[in-house]
Amino acid sequence: MRRNELSEILKDRVLILDGAYGTELMRRGFKESPEEIVLSHPEAIKKLHEEYVNAGSNAILTSTFGANPIKLSKIGLESYHEKIVRDAVRIAKSISKDVLIFGDIGPTGDLPYPLGERTFDEYYDNFQKTASILIEEGVDAIILETFTDILELKAAYMAVRDISKDIFLIAHLTFEKNGRTLTGTDPVNFAITFDDLDVDAIGMNCSLGPEEMLPIFEELSKYTHKLLTVEPDAGAPILKGEKVEYPVTPEEFAIHMDSYWEAGANIIGSCCGSNPLHTRKISTVVGKRGPVDRESKKIFAISGPSSVVNFDKFVVIGERLNPAGKKRLSQAIKDEDVNYLIDQARDQVDHGAHALDVNFGVEQTVSRNFMSKSVAALSYKVNVPLSLDIQTYDFLEFVMKRYPGRPLINSARAVEEEFVKRASLVKKYGGILITLSMGERVPESFEERKKSIEYALEMAERIGLTRDRLIFDPIVLAIGAGSDARETLKTIKYLDSVGLKSVFGLSNISFGMPDRSYINGAFLAMSILNGLSSAIMNPIDEIVMGNMKASLLLTKRSQIEIEKIQGTDELLNFVLTGAEDKLMKAVDDLISVEDPVSIIENHLKPVMDRVGDLYGSGKIFLPQLILAAQTAQKAFEKVQKLIPSGSETGKFVIATVKGDVHDIGKNIVATIVKSAGYRVIDLGRDVPSERIIETVEKENPVMVGLSAMMTTTAPRIKEVVDGMKKKHLNVPVIAGGASLNETLAKDLGADFYAKSATDAIKYLKMVIRT
Structure with a gap:
């Protein structure tokens, strides 16, 4: 058919x-x-x-x-x-x-x-x-x-x-x-x-x-x-x-x-x-019915794997992942240092960015693999959507195809060949296209910009890309070169009046001028008054951000609020943000004044408990949980090397039961438990019950973790529990997996049910205390 x-x-x-x-x-x-x-x-x-x-x-x-x-x-x-x-x-x-x-x-x-x-x-x-x-x-x-x-x-x-x-x-x-x-x-x-x-x-x-x-x-x-x-x-x-x-x-x-x-x-x-x-x-x-008629809402939004940013509220797009004029960032891109990009990205988000503009500079010198890895890492670990500022058509298509969500694409001029090529990519791979209010030449007047906007809308209609897939850049030119900023303001006001969204690169206005923050802040305030939807800007600039917040307040326009998942404990903040260098320095400071066991019990373990609480309450998601666990694990490993042999905090045996080859959940639990300072013995997937029991007998762990993804393999949990009882192995069992719930886990003989990956830490702590 x-x-x-x-x-x-x-x-x-x-x-x-x-x-x-x-x-x-x-x-x-x-x-x-x-x-x-x-x-x-x-x-x-x-x-x-x-x-x-x-x-x-x-x-x-x-x-x-x-x-x-x-x-x-x-x-x-x-x-x-x-x-x-x-x-x-x-x-x-x-x-x-x-x-x-x-x-x-x-x-x-x-x-x-x-x-x-x-x-x-x-x-x-x-x-x-x-x-x-x-x-x-x-x-x-x-x-x-x-x-x-x-x-x-x-x-x-x-x-x-x-x-x-x-x-x-x-x-x-x-x-x-x-x-x-x-x-x-x-x-x-x-x-x-x-x-x-x-x-x-x-x-x-x-x-x-x-x-x-x-x-x-x-x-x-x-x-x-x-x-x-x-x-x-x-x-x-x-x-x-x-x-x-x-x-x-x-x-x-x-x-x-x-x-x-x-x-x-x-x-x-x-x-x-x-x-x-x-x-x-x-x-x-x-079975005999026809479908109901329904009307669906349209929202103007971009997204990453676990975040959606709606342009009905003012959107700050961080500009600092652009190597122009930034030697350290240029070197990081040359060295393919993804972690440096993540640090720079997270700094912007911490200061109020809702999305991030990503530019790789001279693209012909950058590998596709690094582009792909960078976009994936930023998307999953930093938890905001991305604006892809990639000029080479083939590179842009390569990254768009692999983007985990709905991106913003920066940008296309209202020139037929260029616009149609980029708009066609947006139509094929998804996203919203930033369209420049200009054709072949840089426009000085509002009227020139308006003609470009109208032409872009005509071309979009011709190829079947709806206008809610476009956001227009009113063109910001440097006032130091004699341009008239009022023409940009007129364009913003026009776009707002006809129901079109707008975005611009704010820093262009003050290029070559002194006191750039004041100029940027004042111009942003004027633009917001005229209906600007969003800006690619520096969120770390307090003067600019202060002007923005005041302008949104005075114009009764609310801004997107991003909850900062931070606490008073700086170790927690370092772990949540993946700030490995800062965490390791803080641990070094603790080592100079406390014994290793105290550092683990009084500092690192409480941090992972808090991370578990945040995950359980839905304030962070799996990507952020894994980042926190990977970061904390390195601190634990550093401190554990200083503990005399025989003083380890405890072993945790984990396996996916016989007949079940799924191990996503099992691997996540293993990572989280390891990050909490335990020695994890991971037997892998499709593990015979006899091998699990033999390992428990040999290693004498604090707890055993059993994973069963499929209903067909869930009874294997009971098989392991019964086998342990026959050998008088009095070790608590925690069970989890898509096929299980608390009632079934208990009926199968498990002592605890792992609803989420962090439950293992909670129950381990409970068992050790008792």
């Missing part, structure tokens, strides 16, 4: 997608993954397909969720990749009934740099291999589901769309109860980022039951103009006897689906714990 044909169907009716495969096959006695079952018991996959279709599914998923090369390599099946994907599609297509086949692609289970080691290109190549086979085999659509990071999802989207412009494409993120993904993306961010892209539908699945997922889905529906899809779990799993079950009955599930239909869902299915009975009830409730 062609893409436009499926789109037409969805204008008239809501489609019913099938339900779970992994948990349902497990309930039927299978212990392997669905991808393995495709090879060993294809008839079981076909039978389940048929049951879902008979229950009312209009579309079924191929059993290829984990069938990407990276994921398959973790269970030794990479060489079977092509066979699994082809066979899975053919099994689905062998159903005699008239049903749509959706090719299913799930994530790799690995985090991107700088949170992990995966690069955009590794993701892209991995997903393209699977997508190309699915499309060759003739699926009707492709669904990207259960992704937890927006960059990995973007890579999967690009991989599919570069193969086929004609395949119907659905993109999903998986949200936690706090309304954010693992790496901090919220539904608004997801909406504005993927509304720019050439996907047909967006939505969410997994991790949450229908009641918990609904408010997150409703938030997404308010801000996206795409079609909507949804697949909640059948509630949180519980242990009944020796079996893991899901509590939401088909009847209860179907009642909730009525609310999803009202919120605008076009395709409705179910995820973990569901079965054909759930599908039958869903079909009964919403």
